[in-house]
Amino acid sequence: STTTTSSRRRELRKMGNALRYLYGECCKPTPSSPPHKPHQPLGPHGITPATVGVSALAHDLFHFEITSQVPDGLSQHVVSSRRAQANWYKKLSVAWKEAKPPPRTAEDAARLVVLTLKGHKKADVEGFLLFYGLPPPQHTLIEASGIPSSWPEGVKFELHTLPVGPKDVGDGDTINVYVDTADPRESATVPREVHEAAIERANARAMKDYGRGRELQKRITEEGYRVIDGPMNDGILARKYRIRLRGIDAPENKMPYGEEAKEELDKIVQGKHLTVQVYGEDRYGRSVGDVYCNGIFVQEVMLRKGLAWHYVAYDKRPEFALWEQEAKAARIGLWASAIPEKPWEWRTYNRRNDA
Incomplete structure (x- = not known):
């Protein structure tokens, strides 16, 4: 009615x-x-x-x-x-x-x-x-730069990863990634004992000896590798890399905006294949590199959303400074705070207190 x-x-x-x-x-x-x-x-x-x-x-x-x-x-x-x-x-x-x-x-x-x-x-x-x-x-319309047509100066090699898993993002600037050992760059360097353990694990799982399978997976993991199981019970032997995003420093998880930075990075990369251009290793054994996801330059997104600092002590690319300045001028993300704490200063202070 x-x-x-x-x-x-x-x-x-x-x-x-x-x-x-x-x-x-x-x-x-x-x-x-x-x-x-x-x-x-x-x-x-x-x-x-x-x-x-x-x-x-x-x-x-x-x-x-x-x-x-x-x-x-x-x-x-x-x-x-x-x-x-x-x-x-x-x-x-x-x-x-x-x-x-x-x-x-x-x-x-x-x-x-x-x-x-x-x-x-x-x-x-x-x-x-x-x-x-x-x-x-x-x-809302951050159109991040795509993958460069040629490697930037200083890049040593390029990784093409398997999809990022649900627990692979550590914080706003660190990701664990896995690369299929069938990749030509990886295949020649897999230790023999890892290959043998992967084969034995597959046989154990086929016999439904899952306890033995877990034991062998642990052994493989200790060597820096992992067997990633597929939907058809097939396994991909993959090498693990810890990636540190070059040129940015996101708030630590316990800092203001730390969880937001981690969540944003996870949202960008979760379930996606990544391209990582690696410049070298840091003192913690992490591969330092530029990360691209579906053609999007991940560091650019994090800077322009105000969820990371330009880590100028280690990277002086002018575009990084520009993206940081844009976020600062718009007072978004961590720049909404009048005086946001620098993560490198936070780490120094907490190391002293823990000593």
């Missing part, structure tokens, strides 16, 4: 307003209150400061499909008419449905908005993002 439909519309409008109010009250930091942690729940439905804007936008798109009404209050943030606003929601509704997977984070939602409303007035796009508490355009 007409009464039921009107009631449903009012209910949907109230829900959207409540979500945006929740963002305004609980997510935006104020001078008198510290910012919320990104994943701190705001209520019983799993909504967090990081996702409340996404939830509000998803709700409003659903509401628009039913009622053809745009949210109350949007006109205070944009310059175009409500008729133009309706056109935006029509486009966004289609784009949201076609997105696979649909946006789950504020970054994902902002990117979809910017790409869908490309060509519209800048003030409208920025106002729309502000209305939902989504990050501004310069933070």
